[in-house]
Amino acid sequence: MKIISYLAIAVLLAACSTQTIYINKGQSYNYDPKANEIQHFLLGGIGQEQTLDAERVCGKRSRVAKVAVKQTFGDVIIGFVTFGVLSPRHAEVYCRRKR
Numbered sequence: 824m825k826i827i828s829y830l831a832i833a834v835l836l837a838a839c840s841t842q843t844i845y846i847n848k849g850q851s852y853n854y855d856p857k858a859n860e861i862q863h864f865l866l867g868g869i870g871q872e873q874t875l876d877a878e879r880v881c882g883k884r885s886r887v888a889k890v891a892v893k894q895t896f897g898d899v900i901i902g903f904v905t906f907g908v909l910s911p912r913h914a915e916v917y918c919r920r921k922r
Contacts, residue, residue, distance in 0.1 A: 839899060843891045846877075847919060856891075856915035857881060864910045867902070873914075881918035891915045 858880040862873040877887045893913040902910045 839894055839896050841891055841893045843889055845889045846887045847885070847889075857918045858914075858916040860914045862912050862914050864912065865908060867907050867910050868912075875914045875916060877916045880916045886919045888917045888919045891917070 858875060858877075860875055862875075864871050864873075875890075877890055878884045881887045891914070893915065895913060898911045898913070
């Protein structure tokens, strides 16, 4: 019963988040990300970084429209279950449409 209570508390306190950086704001972009990568961090990601080369994904720097990093509900649950030892996040790259 305690496990169910802890899980219910985790669900209520789970904070899904998205950080979005617009590179070429106002440009049309594909609504599905060109790249969607799960990045794994340890201990909440303190002092750690991972990269995703948006220029390589889109072909040219001028075609990069936006970059987003998301922490989904599932990522929060994984972090809770592992006591923060594993903290995954999703990185996405959106490219401008070809004319």
